[in-house]
Each structure stands twice: as structure tokens, then as C-alpha cells.
Amino acid sequence: MSSRERAIKVQVPGDADAMQLVEVEVGDPGPGEVRIRHQACGINYIDVYHRSGAYPLPAPFGLGGEGAGLIEAVGEGVTHLAVGDRAAYASQPPGSYCTARVMPARNVVRLPDAIDFETGAAMMLKGLTAQYLLRRTLPQGGLQAGDFVLFHAAAGGVGLIACQWARALGLQLIGTAGSDEKCALAAELGAAFTINYRTEKFVERVREITGGRGVKVVYDSVGKDTWDGSLDCLQPFGLMASFGAASGPPAPVAVGTLAAKGSIYLTRPTLFTHIATRENTQAMADELFEVVGSGQVKIRIDQRYPLADAARAHRDLEARKTTGSSVLLP
Numbered sequence: 001m002s003s004r005e006r007a008i009k010v011q012v013p014g015d016a017d018a019m020q021l022v023e024v025e026v027g028d029p030g031p032g033e034v035r036i037r038h039q040a041c042g043i044n045y046i047d048v049y050h051r052s053g054a055y056p057l058p059a060p061f062g063l064g065g066e067g068a069g070l071i072e073a074v075g076e077g078v079t080h081l082a083v084g085d086r087a088a089y090a091s092q093p094p095g096s097y098c099t100a101r102v103m104p105a106r107n108v109v110r111l112p113d114a115i116d117f118e119t120g121a122a123m124m125l126k127g128l129t130a131q132y133l134l135r136r137t138l139p140q141g142g143l144q145a146g147d148f149v150l151f152h153a154a155a156g157g158v159g160l161i162a163c164q165w166a167r168a169l170g171l172q173l174i175g176t177a178g179s180d181e182k183c184a185l186a187a188e189l190g191a192a193f194t195i196n197y198r199t200e201k202f203v204e205r206v207r208e209i210t211g212g213r214g215v216k217v218v219y220d221s222v223g224k225d226t227w228d229g230s231l232d233c234l235q236p237f238g239l240m241a242s243f244g245a246a247s248g249p250p251a252p253v254a255v256g257t258l259a260a261k262g263s264i265y266l267t268r269p270t271l272f273t274h275i276a277t278r279e280n281t282q283a284m285a286d287e288l289f290e291v292v293g294s295g296q297v298k299i300r301i302d303q304r305y306p307l308a309d310a311a312r313a314h315r316d317l318e319a320r321k322t323t324g325s326s327v328l329l330p
Contacts, residue, residue, distance in 0.1 A: 002025055003100065004024070005023070007099070008020070008307065009024075012059060013053030014053070016051070016310075019097075019311050021307065029078075029105075032075055032076075032106070033078070033103060033105055034071055034075065034105045035101070036067065036100065037072050038067045038100060041067045041327060043310075044125050045244060046244075050094055062095035062097060062101075063094050063310070066096055067121050068118075069086075070086060071087050071108075080105070086113070088115075088121065089103075106278045118327055119299045122157070122301050128288060129271050135287065136274065138217070138239070139216045143217070149174070149218070152222045155324075161297055163175055164189050165297055166191075167192075168296040176226070179196065180199075185323055215233055217238060217241060218231075236262035237263055240266045241267050242268050300324030
């Protein structure tokens with residue numbers, strides 16, 4: 001059974017106006033696939049990278065790697081989902097900015113009844129990212145209660161989840177943000193300390209907060225603007241975890257710099273490496289659902305846009321006008 005659906009497509013990479021709302025034909029799922037009808041679609045900064053061509057995709061292409069809705073059909077070999085299931089996902093290939101799609105079932109999981117569709121769409125990519133950072137991307141010896149970590153963009157979608165999750169783990173998260181209002185929001189949701197990087201020198205403040213010791217790990221999705229300072233915030237044997245580049249890619253790092261900064265470690269993880277198998281996806285999602293279901297982590301949805309307003313959503317995101325999570329409503 002095929003149907004005509006609405007989807008955002010990009011013919012030529014560019015600014016927000018490169019996105020076009022078009023009609024597409026959506027057919028039946030093949031082996032290992034499902035068809036899902038979206039109730040909400042998540043918005044993430046990686047969508048901007050795809051749209052602009054910073055992370056190239058073969059054109060024409062869809063956008064969005066996160067959504068929640070109802071399973072309409074399942075393909076051969078799919079046993080963990082059934083027609084009518086409430087479901088959510090963070091997945092490749094991009095294409096969640098639409099009313100319905102056929103997609104690989106591997107990264108689609110059942111959404112617990114206690115979690116509504118908007119929350120499901122807003123939490124999967126960002127929540128699974130926070131999970132792999134705080135639970136899997138760890139410095140030498142791991143993290144224990146009381147340890148200091150530095151998290152840039154702490155008032156963003158991933159950051160606000162990380163603030164709460166870090167508090168639940170007993171970590172002392174130092175969060176940076178670009179305004180006093182965003183710092184207050186990060187503090188409200190669990191950051192032990194906050195730094196307004198526009199008015200304060202974050203390296204000096206981190207050293208002050210930690211008594212000169214520095215942090216065990218820096219989680220950095222900002223990139224160029226915070227890179228050098230982030231390295232200076234680390235303890236010896238600390239870990240620099242770069243998981244994005246909202247301000248642009250950092251300059252190449254000379255290997256000797258890692259020695260000079262204290263035998264530090266550097267990694268560039270991605271969510272999609274971590275969720276490469278259905279088993280990993282399910283295990284990570286189970287842990288995310290547990291902390292959300294228990295109330296230890298609350299998902300803030302501060303912006304909602306109709307699907308047709310995807311361009312406005314991207315402009316707001318790029319202008320750093322958003323806090324928490326944003327969703328498109330098909």
C-alpha cells in the first residue's frame with residue numbers, strides 16, 4: 001500500500017531556504033524495514049550540517065534523524081516491532097522531516113506508554129547522545145560521583161539532558177552557555193556550576209572551580225571557538241571528547257600537543273557508531289527510557305514548529321535562539 005506524503009527535501013545544499021516541502025510516494029517496507037507515521041519529528045544541529053553541505057549527502061536528500069509515531073507496516077524479518085506499536089528512533093539515513101517514511105527497523109524501538117510522542121521525538125538522538133557520552137565515552141579510570149566534567153552548550157538539547165543525567169550520577173558538571181538566562185536554565189536542571197563564556201574566561205573559571213586541578217573530561221560540541229581552551233581545562237590523562245562543531249571545525253591537532261597538555265586523550269565519537277546494532281540501540285534506549293521514566297531526566301521542548309516551517313526552525317537553531325529541544329509537527 002503506497003500513499004502520498006509530505007516531506008522536506010533539499011535539491012541543492014545551502015541556507016535554510018534550500019529546504020522545500022514536497023509530495024513523495026511512500027510504499028511498503030522491504031525486508032528489515034518498517035513504515036512509520038510520524039506524530040512528531042526531532043530537530044538537531046546535525047540537520048543543519050546536512051542541509052548546508054558541511055556533512056555532504058547525495059542530492060536530492062531528506063533531513064532529520066529522529067522521530068516518533070505509529071508503526072503502519074513491518075517488513076520481512078522484523079520481529080521486535082508490530083503494526084500499531086508506538087515507536088521512536090534516532091537513525092540513519094536522514095529523512096524524518098516528513099509525515100511518514102519507510103526506514104530500517106534496526107534503530108527503531110518501542111516507545112513506553114508513559115512517554116508521549118513529542119517527548120519521544122525530542123529525546124532519542126539527543127538522549128542517546130548524552131547516554132553514550134556520560135556512560136560510554138569515559139576518561140581513564142572512568143567517572144565517579146564527585147568528579148568534575150566540563151560540558152559546553154549546556155543549555156542546548158543534549159546539554160540539558162546531560163546536566164540532569166550528570167546530577168543523577170553524582171557528577172559535578174560545569175556547563176558553559178552564551179547568556180545568563182541559558183546559564184540559569186542549565187543550573188536549574190542540574191549543572192553544579194555554570195559559566196557565561198561571553199562574559200567570563202571559561203578556562204580561568206574552570207581552574208578556579210576545580211582548585212586548579214582541571215576536569216577529567218570535556219564534552220565539546222562547539223568546536224573551533226572552544227577548542228584550545230577546552231584542552232587547557234583538562235587534568236593530566238584527561239579526555240577531550242569532541243562530538244560536534246557548531247562554531248566550525250577546530251584546527252588540526254599536532255600529536256605532540258596531547259603530550260604537552262598532560263598526556264591527554266582525544267576522541268571524536270559519533271552516535272551512529274554506538275547504535276550500529278539493534279542490540280546496542282535497545283540497551284542504550286532502555287537506559288534512556290529508565291532515567292526519563294523515573295523523572296531523573298525531564299525532556300524540555302521549548303520550540304514547536306509546523307513541518308512547513310522547517311526553515312524557520314533552522315534559522316532559530318543557527319542563531320542560537322533555542323533552548324532545550326525543538327520538534328516539527330507533521
